[in-house]
Amino acid sequence: MTDHTKSKLLVxxxxxxxxxxxxxxxxxxxxPQWDVIFRPGADDIDAIIFWQIxxxxxxxxxxxxxxxxxxxxxxxxxxxxxxxxxxTLGVASGASLGVTxxxxxxxxxxLLGLSGTSLAALSGAILSIALVYGIARASGxxxxxxxxxxxxxxxxxxxxxxxxxxYLSDAGSSFRVLHWLMGDISRASMxxxxxxxxxxxxxxxxxxxxxxxxxxxxxxDDMAASRGVNVDRSRQLLFFxxxxxVAGIITVCGPxxxxxxxxxxxxxxxxxxxxxxxxxxxxxxxATFLTLCDTLARNISSAAEVPVGIIxxxxxxxxxxxxxxxxxxxxx
Amino acid sequence: xxxxxxxxxxxSDLNLRIGSTQLLDAxxxxxxxxxxxxxxxxxxxxxxxxxxCLLGLTQPDSGHIEINGRPLSKLSHTELARQISxxxxxxxxxxxxxxxxxxxxxxxxxxxxxxxxxxxxxxxEEGLEATEQAIELTGVGHLRHQxxxxxxxxxxxxxxxxxxLAQQTPTLILDEPSAHxxxxxxxxxxxxxxxxxxxxxxxxxxxxxxxxxxxAEFDRIIGMKAGQTMVDTxxxxxxxxxxxxxxxxxxxxxxxxxxxxxxxxLPSPSQKP
Numbered sequence: 176m177t178d179h180t181k182s183k184l185l186v187x188x189x190x191x192x193x194x195x196x197x198x199x200x201x202x203x204x205x206x207p208q209w210d211v212i213f214r215p216g217a218d219d220i221d222a223i224i225f226w227q228i229x230x231x232x233x234x235x236x237x238x239x240x241x242x243x244x245x246x247x248x249x250x251x252x253x254x255x256x257x258x259x260x261x262x263t264l265g266v267a268s269g270a271s272l273g274v275t276x277x278x279x280x281x282x283x284x285x286l287l288g289l290s291g292t293s294l295a296a297l298s299g300a301i302l303s304i305a306l307v308y309g310i311a312r313a314s315g316x317x318x319x320x321x322x323x324x325x326x327x328x329x330x331x332x333x334x335x336x337x338x339x340x341x342y343l344s345d346a347g348s349s350f351r352v353l354h355w356l357m358g359d360i361s362r363a364s365m366x367x368x369x370x371x372x373x374x375x376x377x378x379x380x381x382x383x384x385x386x387x388x389x390x391x392x393x394x395x396d397d398m399a400a401s402r403g404v405n406v407d408r409s410r411q412l413l414f415f416x417x418x419x420x421v422a423g424i425i426t427v428c429g430p431x432x433x434x435x436x437x438x439x440x441x442x443x444x445x446x447x448x449x450x451x452x453x454x455x456x457x458x459x460x461x462a463t464f465l466t467l468c469d470t471l472a473r474n475i476s477s478a479a480e481v482p483v484g485i486i487x488x489x490x491x492x493x494x495x496x497x498x499x500x501x502x503x504x505x506x507x
Numbered sequence: 508x509x510x511x512x513x514x515x516x517x518x519s520d521l522n523l524r525i526g527s528t529q530l531l532d533a534x535x536x537x538x539x540x541x542x543x544x545x546x547x548x549x550x551x552x553x554x555x556x557x558x559x560c561l562l563g564l565t566q567p568d569s570g571h572i573e574i575n576g577r578p579l580s581k582l583s584h585t586e587l588a589r590q591i592s593x594x595x596x597x598x599x600x601x602x603x604x605x606x607x608x609x610x611x612x613x614x615x616x617x618x619x620x621x622x623x624x625x626x627x628x629x630x631x632e633e634g635l636e637a638t639e640q641a642i643e644l645t646g647v648g649h650l651r652h653q654x655x656x657x658x659x660x661x662x663x664x665x666x667x668x669x670x671x672l673a674q675q676t677p678t679l680i681l682d683e684p685s686a687h688x689x690x691x692x693x694x695x696x697x698x699x700x701x702x703x704x705x706x707x708x709x710x711x712x713x714x715x716x717x718x719x720x721x722x723a724e725f726d727r728i729i730g731m732k733a734g735q736t737m738v739d740t741x742x743x744x745x746x747x748x749x750x751x752x753x754x755x756x757x758x759x760x761x762x763x764x765x766x767x768x769x770x771x772x773l774p775s776p777s778q779k780p
Contacts, residue, residue, distance in 0.1 A: 394598070405584045
């Protein structure tokens with residue numbers, strides 16, 4: 176496939192994403208009148224459902240889907256492992272632990288416009304990366320395998336700490352933690368969209384600027400270094416960008432699994448491994464995918480909404496297995 | 508007045524110890540422009556560690572490395588990448604980049620490498636030219652849009668060499684470039700390297716176990732053992748029974764090549780059971 180074809184494919188993907196963003200707010204048990212589009216501030220039921228519930232929810236799932244997918248792209252390249260994502264590597268559990276501590280302890284504060292919960296999530300994410308780095312360094316060399324195994328260990332450890340905290344806390348916060356752990360976009364509001372946007376935008380900017388480094392790092396660290404890449408600095412910047420995005424998503428939506436593993440692989444099959452194209456393709460695909468999953472989540476049952484994390488996990492589990500069992504692997 | 512250094516790479520007295528293993532023991536190496544240097548020695552002698560130090564991939568505990576008269580530590584990552592390019596022992600088979608994508612990534616140190624074909628900046632004519640020249644010289648034009656993961660070992664090695672050439676460095680370092688190839692592919696890679704040094708005046712540092720190739724095609728041979736650069740001499744002088752005994756601890760026969768007259772190593776009959 177030539178670069179020209181790939182560019183055209185990206186334009187088509189952008190079209191699909193826009194279409195999805197325009198159509199999904201209309202779908203649901205209540206079908207709003209078409210003219211609510213001209214009444215964003217109105218207080219009739221249609222306008223409230225459309226502008227205050229569904230539009231923020233679609234915007235939030237677009238942002239979160241893009242961020243989760245890009246996090247997967249970066250980690251799969253850095254660890255040169257098709258199963259590496261911020262979730263398999265402990266970054267998400269670090270951020271989740273931060274949020275759990277914030278919920279259980281009931282602290283409320285904000286710093287520089289960031290909420291205490293999102294700062295706790297970011298600290299947790301960066302702590303887990305630092306631990307993974309520390310473990311790998313202590314073992315002698317920063318091999319992706321050591322980091323991967325360290326990440327899995329930390330992920331388990333943090334998850335059990337979350338369960339412990341939840342067990343020890345009162346019924347109210349315990350339920351809030353449980354509901355939030357399922358990964359949910361239903362509490363979306365324009366505030367949460369505005370809260371998440373800066374995290375995702377800055378993460379996407381950093382990763383996009385480093386697409387040439389990602390290409391070389393996805394081969395080997397030695398190859399990247401011998402071509403002139405400052406491997407340590409690039410890797411730290413990329414880890415930081417992913418931590419930002421994951422912390423933002425975990426704070427606002429809770430842990431939503433499997434988007435980060437599926438979206439990059441499907442995009443790689445379609446558009447190839449060159450990160451110049453893979454990055455925008457994964458952003459768009461991830462955004463569309465999560466938005467569709469969430470639309471499904473809020474329509475699948477008339478009794479209650481299903482948290483979107485359950486839908487992505489149900490779709491993701493079999494995909495994960497397919498990836499493991501696929502014979503002809505040329506990934507990442 | 509400082510004299511112009513004749514050695515483009517000069518490493519002296521490199522030491523590296525990890526745990527109880529002395530990987531490098533006062534190892535030294537120097538190469539001048541256009542020179543072809545082979546590094547030989549038994550497994551674990553420190554050959555790869557030595558070149559990793561030159562490439563800035565491994566930090567020696569002590570010692571001094573100069574590139575074009577400047578200390579290696581003073582060079583930025585991109586500056587070093589414009590001086591030395593590297594062909595690793597074997598590229599991972601899973602790489603799904605096309606040859607063109609992979610080769611153009613070598614332009615990283617020049618601000619290029621944005622992808623295949625039209626991926627260069629409009630102004631990076633030089634990058635496009637260097638890439639095309641490398642592709643032509645190595646004869647991989649037909650593999651341009653093929654993924655590395657679908658190529659044979661020999662093809663992948665040629666693409667790997669093309670990528671290193673596109674990096675436009677005065678020195679090229681290769682780690683066992685023909686170790687995994689069948690005899691015919693091995694000859695093709697050897698001929699290609701000979702052609703490159705002849706036409707481009709590039710200095711070549713090659714790690715190899717192929718003593719006959721080292722004897723036939725190289726100006727100088729360094730023999731390493733236990734982290735030491737024990738022997739550093741002209742290729743002819745290296746191919747002596749005693750030297751080979753010292754380095755490899757093996758008793759081989761030496762015989763001049765019927766056509767070139769270069770000394771060749773033959774297994775000693777007494778070693779056969």
